[in-house]
Amino acid sequence: MAFTPIAMGQYVPLKSPVHQLDPRAKLFLLVAVLFAVFPSNDFPSLALCTLALFGTVKLARLPGGMLVRSCRPVLFLALFTFVFNLLAGWGGGGFSALLHALGTAFLAVNRLLLLVFWAVLLPLTTAPLELADGMEALLSPFRRFGFPAHECAMMMSVALRFIPLLTEEADRIVKAQVSRGARLDQGNLVQRAIAFFPVLIPLFVIIFRRAEELALAMEARGYRGGVGRTRRSPLVWKKSDTGATIFVMLAICAFALFRMFVLHGATP
């Protein structure tokens, strides 16, 4: 069990300023950062965002390799994006067109990876139940409209907790079917999709069974939804959380102003 490769977005229990930040602050700031990264499509902006990412990863004491590893499934998508952008941009033109296309493709991939890495930092540095608490707190204003905030947050956290388990099961089923001669890597798209049924069906059976067992186990431990539930460590908003939030928001504003005035030459 200790040998299993890290699954995507699996929590890494460490002690760091990023880990200790209130999950509400982290959720809020993540959304703000994603809004800042999304429109960036030039070298200086993306370079700044990348620097900020490195800074945050360093602050979170995460080994860089672990971050990359936990995003491995996305790396293929990134490669695909790169090749696609390169070919589409180049269009068989001359050397300068190729150079230009190379630049565009690089920026596109850089932005995609930045979005993914930033997003994955959240589950990597926040325990699922804590994340659920944060989400529940942020969603609770919508409760008055009948939105099941607690249930949604609990579902999220249970799903996160099951990711490593299902990764392991999926890996074993793939190996088992390959051992029975299943060819998962040949033929056209339709053939491949059909070839995947022997993996998908058992996986769904497992998920349903697990869900049923877990529901029973939760009931056995007295879970009756969010009503009347207390917390072992209720979320406490600290001064440092206010400080960190203000700091990051100011940085994002500065970044936006920098983009608006320096890069795009807007005059006040």
Added chain:
Amino acid sequence: METESVGVQTQGGRARSPGPPETPGVALSGCQGEAKHTGRMPESDPAILLRGVDFSYDGGNRVLKKISLEVAGGERVFILGRNGSGKSTLVKILGALQSPSQGACFICGIDASDAAVHGKVSVVFQNPESQIVGAVVEDDVAFAPENQGLPSPEIEKRVSWALEKVGLLHKRSALSSALSGGEKQRLALAGALAAGSVCLILDEPVAMLDSEGRVEVENVLRDIHASGTTIVQVTHRLEDVFEADRVLVLSRGMWAWQGRGEDFWDVAESLGFELPPLVVLGRRLSRKGVPLSLCHRSSQTFAQNVVHAILDSLSPPGQGGVDEPPRSPRSSEREEAADAGPPPSPFFEVRRLHYSFNVSTPLETKVLSDVSCIVPAGTWLSVLGRTGSGKSTLIQHLNGICRIQSGEILIGGQALPQSGSELRDLRRRVGLVFQSPEVQLFSPTVREELAFAPKNWGCPEEEIDARVERALESVGLDMGYLERNPLLLSGGERRLVAIASILSADPGCLVLDEPTAGLDASFRKRIKELLQGLRRAGKTVVTVTHDLDMALEHSDRLLVLDRGVRMCEGSIRATLPALLEMEASMLPEILQVSGMLWRHGVKAPLTWNVEELCRGLGL
């Protein structure tokens, strides 16, 4: 009479508080306040009371028939029964997770339909994976007290207390997914204790664990029981009866027998149970007039007592205690066959195999180092070792699922192919059955499931039916199963179908990872017979197993791995002394006894077989 003895015992236990620690100054609300004091509930109120419980899922078929049960506080009760006897339903009713169709269930005097019982009774299920809610250990333990709406400081206290009780305090901020099986079950027990429960209902809590995990959990349970908690445990393992205050046998939804643990052995055979070998030995000794009581708190202490009894009975000088080097463990026909004449050509030859996960990263973990072994054609090799010793990785090399990183493997004298059509051909020749293979089934009928592999290997259409039928026959299922849905079969039948789905490709060698894990005695027996049959038919068999009884009784050779390193390899006879170096609790009881006698220099064969040991001791 019975209640009296129980009462004495519980009082001793209650010197320590069975519930979570008292926390003066913390106001408790409602039922939790009561839960803390239930440890001192009046003796007259039984911990569990079932009265005439009937249950049926569909209104017609009665799963439980007029079941009554009274368990006193602090009692430890075991419920034995086969698959389909209604045990799981009974567990749900006892755990207040299901209301009986008729009759009543009271926990500590509270009706089970009242939500307040969840602070008094907790259930721990078989599968450690699917009862953990929190990704971090302490979050998970806190789940039940959080549901009860306790104040945070009280929850924190209960979490620390419960984790300490199961010996996991040092792992409180670890990821629950990184725990071993035994640790996960201990975590589940901590979750139940933190709920403040005074009754634990356990549904085969060690069935899915390796022997190490089993011993861990059993020790924790003993400790929990000693501090006054009532435990009702459903089990397959007859050895558990040693720990019981009382045993009940459930059959077709009714009690077939109930009585004290030590009385159970007299009726076990008439109830259709096979006596554990250690009990057989104990009874032969008693019959010979060696004083020996069957009343013991664990099979371990019983084994020690048996050894002492034998040593004492041999004590007159000249009888035993000879210091000549012990020799001649069991020699059976199959071993003589293996030793006589030129050795058969090896099917597999593994040479200096190394393997690591996450190569060239900071997380690099060595799994196998310098492992070598030989599997002669037509023999059965058992690979033994603890969880994490690299057994599964080793056998996944044999059909090329794991690529060789360093070292070499020869199959029939040729290098094991690593790519291309030769690799596919290898996978046809070497069938690999994964752990709990029943989860890989996906077809609507057994026929299609069994046809999957031969179709993939390009077997001609007209041959497939014959192969499917042959495979089904070889696992001992009749042709009626062909059109049934594999997902609707029982767990044991599903495993047989999964094995048949590999056999239908007609591999020359079958490699199985834990083929008997999680099965009851009757299916374990069927799997053993199946593998023996394959070996007789000239196939090579490799099994990874924790089932030492099966390995010793049926296989030809052993390979023991410890943390990726080969501890010993060879015929059973040659490896037996090395096996004794393993932790005693992991060995079959008879081998423990015979090993201890051997060490004392008693002239008795070193064996795992009770008949042979008895013969050697003249019983």
